[in-house]
Amino acid sequence: MIVATCLNPALDVTYSVAALQPGTSHRVRTVRRRPGGKGVNVASVLTQQAVPALVTGTVGGRIGDELIVGLDTAGIAHRFSPIAGTTRQTVTITSEDEATVLNEPGPIVTDSEWEAFTAVFAGLLDDAEIVTLSGSLPGGVRSSAYAELIGIAHQHDAVVILDCEGESLVEALHAGPDIVKINEHEAASSTGIETDSTKGVFAAAEELHVLGAVEVVITRGAAGVAARTRDGRFVGTAARTVNGNPTGAGDAFTAGLAASTAEGADWPTRLRRASAWAAAAVAMPTAGELDLQVATDHENRTTIEEIPK
Amino acid sequence: MIVATCLNPALDVTYSVAALQPGTSHRVRTVRRRPGGKGVNVASVLTQQAVPALVTGTVGGRIGDELIVGLDTAGIAHRFSPIAGTTRQTVTITSEDEATVLNEPGPIVTDSEWEAFTAVFAGLLDDAEIVTLSGSLPGGVRSSAYAELIGIAHQHDAVVILDCEGESLVEALHAGPDIVKINEHEAASSTGIETDSTKGVFAAAEELHVLGAVEVVITRGAAGVAARTRDGRFVGTAARTVNGNPTGAGDAFTAGLAASTAEGADWPTRLRRASAWAAAAVAMPTAGELDLQVATDHENRTTIEEIPK
Numbered sequence: 275m276i277v278a279t280c281l282n283p284a285l286d287v288t289y290s291v292a293a294l295q296p297g298t299s300h301r302v303r304t305v306r307r308r309p310g311g312k313g314v315n316v317a318s319v320l321t322q323q324a325v326p327a328l329v330t331g332t333v334g335g336r337i338g339d340e341l342i343v344g345l346d347t348a349g350i351a352h353r354f355s356p357i358a359g360t361t362r363q364t365v366t367i368t369s370e371d372e373a374t375v376l377n378e379p380g381p382i383v384t385d386s387e388w389e390a391f392t393a394v395f396a397g398l399l400d401d402a403e404i405v406t407l408s409g410s411l412p413g414g415v416r417s418s419a420y421a422e423l424i425g426i427a428h429q430h431d432a433v434v435i436l437d438c439e440g441e442s443l444v445e446a447l448h449a450g451p452d453i454v455k456i457n458e459h460e461a462a463s464s465t466g467i468e469t470d471s472t473k474g475v476f477a478a479a480e481e482l483h484v485l486g487a488v489e490v491v492i493t494r495g496a497a498g499v500a501a502r503t504r505d506g507r508f509v510g511t512a513a514r515t516v517n518g519n520p521t522g523a524g525d526a527f528t529a530g531l532a533a534s535t536a537e538g539a540d541w542p543t544r545l546r547r548a549s550a551w552a553a554a555a556v557a558m559p560t561a562g563e564l565d566l567q568v569a570t571d572h573e574n575r576t577t578i579e580e581i582p583k
Numbered sequence: 584m585i586v587a588t589c590l591n592p593a594l595d596v597t598y599s600v601a602a603l604q605p606g607t608s609h610r611v612r613t614v615r616r617r618p619g620g621k622g623v624n625v626a627s628v629l630t631q632q633a634v635p636a637l638v639t640g641t642v643g644g645r646i647g648d649e650l651i652v653g654l655d656t657a658g659i660a661h662r663f664s665p666i667a668g669t670t671r672q673t674v675t676i677t678s679e680d681e682a683t684v685l686n687e688p689g690p691i692v693t694d695s696e697w698e699a700f701t702a703v704f705a706g707l708l709d710d711a712e713i714v715t716l717s718g719s720l721p722g723g724v725r726s727s728a729y730a731e732l733i734g735i736a737h738q739h740d741a742v743v744i745l746d747c748e749g750e751s752l753v754e755a756l757h758a759g760p761d762i763v764k765i766n767e768h769e770a771a772s773s774t775g776i777e778t779d780s781t782k783g784v785f786a787a788a789e790e791l792h793v794l795g796a797v798e799v800v801i802t803r804g805a806a807g808v809a810a811r812t813r814d815g816r817f818v819g820t821a822a823r824t825v826n827g828n829p830t831g832a833g834d835a836f837t838a839g840l841a842a843s844t845a846e847g848a849d850w851p852t853r854l855r856r857a858s859a860w861a862a863a864a865v866a867m868p869t870a871g872e873l874d875l876q877v878a879t880d881h882e883n884r885t886t887i888e889e890i891p892k
Contacts, residue, residue, distance in 0.1 A: 289674075289685050296603045297681035305687050336645045365598075365674055367685065372606035376598050376676065378614050 280313025589622025
């Protein structure tokens with residue numbers, strides 16, 4: 275089983291309007307409310323692809339209740355730990371040509387709530403081969419939170435895929451995450467190395483490896499993917515660009531990486547699968563869903579090349 | 584007691600951001616969630632001014648639950664009738680110099696839910712001298728809804744103050760509302776008479792009277808107020824302009840009008856009180872609250888002039 279971790283989930287509220295005009299009043303045409311957050315998106319994609327998965331994290335308040343009902347409705351397995359604070363909502367305002375996002379800061383998780391969560395988390399790992407850790411940390415939690423979870427996962431022989439940035443990434447590297455999966459901008463900001471070339475991307479990957487990441491995968495949007503692995507260095511290039519909504523593409527990548535890693539696939543296969551799922555997510559209007567035709571097409575036509583040292 | 588009616592209440596969510604830039608992501612600095620809707624604002628102002636009042640209407644779902652808890656927290660008496668749909672939320676995005684509002688369409692109220700509400704409404708009127716009817720109708724309700732409520736109120740000898748526009752106003756006029764209180768733009772759009780002069784405003788008021796309104800009060804923002812009453816025609820002019828947030832000023836005006844009407848005050852006193860409360864609402868950042876010093880100052884310095892026929 276794959277355990278997707280979402281410490282700071284959100285209820286994603288999407289409003290469609292004719293056009294967003296700051297300083298005016300708008301009649302919202304349609305309202306959509308669904309569970310969100312990076313770890314929720316990972317579990318959603320895995321569930322859609324019939325890969326056994328479960329999402330865990332912390333939820334609270336009426337919005338947390340609604341998020342749980344939404345997961346049940348979508349058939350996504352979950353095991354969240356309760357908190358006294360209220361789960362955040364995000365509001366996305368969509369019009370014909372753009373999306374405007376408002377991210378609430380989210381609740382504070384207390385020390386005792388964090389301890390209760392880690393007990394829930396540890397209890398899930400007996401059946402888990404892979405753990406994904408995605409996204410920002412909630413308020414009140416130490417920046418070493420992911421390092422702590424990586425330690426617990428390793429005690430249970432689970433492989434950790436980590437997707438975060440900033441201080442929480444730097445601290446997590448000390449705990450030796452198995453795979454760090456970030457995008458080129460996050461790689462640049464966490465290492466101080468420019469990632470606008472393949473050479474730069476691999477230099478950043480090497481730096482992240484030296485700092486503690488066993489293997490490093492850096493996504494580059496339409497430019498593909500680069501991986502520094504124990505089996506060598508790889509570059510993946512998509513056959514064609516998909517237009518659409520990039521929200522959740524990184525989470526679909528993580529899901530594809532987790533699913534193929536759980537299967538014991540080799541690195542070229544894993545990068546092809548992950549890239550294909552990311553492209554298939556871009557083709558869908560909603561994060562956490564894949565266009566299966568795009569996925570198959572991309573998996574067949576993505577080129578993976580090994581780069582000699 | 585004053586019964587404030589709010590058929591389409593909302594949970595008002597306010598986000599403060601540095602600046603709203605369409606097409607980008609924003610970190611929300613602060614989140615405020617509070618009960619809203621015009622009738623809720625009326626009851627809130629009355630409660631703050633220690634005038635016995637209660638708000639009624641329809642609520643449903645988790646957002647409805649949160650709205651009720653918010654009313655309890657604010658000490659605002661309420662008696663809502665339940666519906667299966669979910670109460671809407673409004674999202675207001677504030678930055679230094681502007682407010683951008685997103686109004687959800689709100690739930691559908693079924694025929695049987697409407698009947699259940701009218702029974703609740705009728706049950707409240709034995710103790711009510713004044714009923715305020717404010718704002719838009721929820722989906723599913725006939726445009727004659729306010730006409731029906733006016734009929735019920737009159738059976739119980741309650742005085743009705745009506746603040747709505749469009750089709751629901753036109754239909755409501757047939758039922759003979761005691762006081763129609765609208766702004767000059769609403770007066771213009773419902774009568775087709777231009778209201779950019781005092782003469783035009785009184786012509787629109789006369790038309791609304793002919794169509795069924797016993798007395799008509801038309802607010803004109805900073806330009807004051809005009810009233811066509813059984814005691815004569817009056818114009819009110821504020822001594823000075825208040826800068827601030829005009830949201831909820833009309834509801835504070837309705838509250839002042841209801842409170843002074845309940846006291847049996849004469850029209851000049853009622854218009855002074857209502858204008859003062861509206862100005863005092865502008866001075867506060869949040870709808871449903873008054874700046875008491877501004878209220879007192881304005882009540883003392885607002886001039887009411889009788890206009891001969």
